[in-house]
Amino acid sequence: MSIDFTTIRPQLxxxxxxxxxxxxxxxxxxxxxxxxxxxxxxxxxVLKPGTDIGLEFFAFQEELEELLDRKVDVVSKEGLHWIxxxxxxxxxxxxxxx
Numbered sequence: 001m002s003i004d005f006t007t008i009r010p011q012l013x014x015x016x017x018x019x020x021x022x023x024x025x026x027x028x029x030x031x032x033x034x035x036x037x038x039x040x041x042x043x044x045x046v047l048k049p050g051t052d053i054g055l056e057f058f059a060f061q062e063e064l065e066e067l068l069d070r071k072v073d074v075v076s077k078e079g080l081h082w083i084x085x086x087x088x089x090x091x092x093x094x095x096x097x098x
Contacts, residue, residue, distance in 0.1 A: 002030065002033055002035055003026075003030060003035075003041070003068070005026070005095050008067060008068070009095075009096070011067050012024065012067070012095055012096050013096055015060065015063055015064065015067070016096045016098070017098075018060075019053055019056060019059075019060045020047055020048040020051035020053060021045050021046065021047060021048070021060075021096070021098075022046050022047065022048045022097070022098040023044075023045065023046035023077070023094065023096065023097045023098070024043060024044070024045050024046075024094070024095045024096040024097075025043065025044040025045075025077075025092040025093060025094045025095060026041060026042065026043055026044075026092070026093050026095055027042050027043075027044055027088050027089075027091040027092040027093070028041075028042035028088075028091060029042075030042065031091045031092060031093045032091060038070075039070070040070060040071040040072060040073055041064075041068055041070050041071070041072045041073070042072075042073050042075070043064065043072055043073065043074045043075070043095075044074075044075055044076075044077050044080075044088065044092055045074060045075070045076060045077065046076075046077045046078070047076070048098070057074070060074065061074050075088075
């Protein structure tokens with residue numbers, strides 16, 4: 001991965017705990033080290049059971065964009081379409097797991 005997520009791990013942990021995220025992974029071009037300048041970051045999340053992020057999802061996404069200084073696409077692991085599920089999960093690299 002071209003982004004060194006280890007340097008921002010404490011901030012990622014805080015964000016995940018704040019929003020009830022129990023797993024956060026990167027997938028796509030960043031996970032495959034194929035991203036270019038301006039590439040967005042594709043992130044996959046799993047919520048703590050019984051948690052409903054609701055409209056706070058947008059605040060979570062915005063805080064991630066500020067932290068990473070790039071546009072991010074955030075997708076629920078549960079909401080992955082079956083057609084792309086295997087490919088996404090094959091690329092995914094876990095950044096945080098509670």
